[in-house]
Amino acid sequence: MKTNRPKINVPWEPLDIIVDLISITLFILMLVYTIMYYGDLSGSIPTHFNVLGEADSFNDKIYIWLLPIIGTVTFLLLFFLNTKPHIHNHMVNITKENALKNYSFSTRVLRFTNLFIAIIFAIIHYVMVEKGRGNATNIGGWFMPIVVGISIGLPLFILVYNKKINKQ
Template sequence: MKTNRPKIKVPLQPLDIVLDLISATLILITIIYTAMNYGDLAETIPTHFNAAGEADGYGSKSMIWMLPVIGVFTFLLLFFLNKYPHIHNYMVNITEENALKNYRFSTRIIRFTNLFVAILFLVIQYMMIEEGKGNNVSFGSWFTYSIIGASLILPIFILIYQQKINKS
């Protein structure tokens, strides 16, 4: 994909650094927590939960490593994608004048997405491990509805805010 968008380096702000560090830390905690509890797991563990937060799918305990691996891959993919904001999708024409504010907003969205995924994976991993150890830790349906709600509300916020920053 060839574009005429300016290729500028978006300077990191303290919030950007904090978001990346928290996301990386959560992924690391997921891996450490999994490693510490792997030996205590039953041979068959829950691998899927229904909308009410109850386990409804089971698999081998080695499947417990799937989320940490996907989490690391997702974190790294989104982290490196942020190095190239000129290839992101935008709803406005990117010019020299509006590039920095749109690139900063786009990279910030990706950082928050990375954080959201890291939190989500950590919570699901916790549920899988605790259920795999025989503990009942159902979060109930509020967890599922919160994720769905956030997934619907956040894009609306993004659309409104992007229009706001480009009204000048």
């Protein structure tokens, strides 16, 4: 993909480092947690939850590795994409004058997307492992409304904030 957009290095701010470290930590904890308790899992673990957070589909315990693996691969792909902000889809024409602020915002959005994915996967994974170990754990009815609310609210915030930073 060829563009005439300027290629600049976006400096990391402390918040960027903190968000990435939290995401990495969550995925490492998921892997460690799986290794620690894999032997304790029953042969069948929950692999799907209904709107109320109750397990409604079960599969072989080998499926417990899916979320940590998919999450780690997703994190790595988005982390790599974050090093190339000039190829991101921007809502404005990128010039030398506005590149830094738009690239900074775009990379920050990807970092928080990674964090959002890590948190969701970690919660679901924890419940899957605990249910697989025979513990009475439930995601609960609060989980889905929060995920949907953030999934709708975050893009709206991005649209409004992007207009604000490009008003000048």
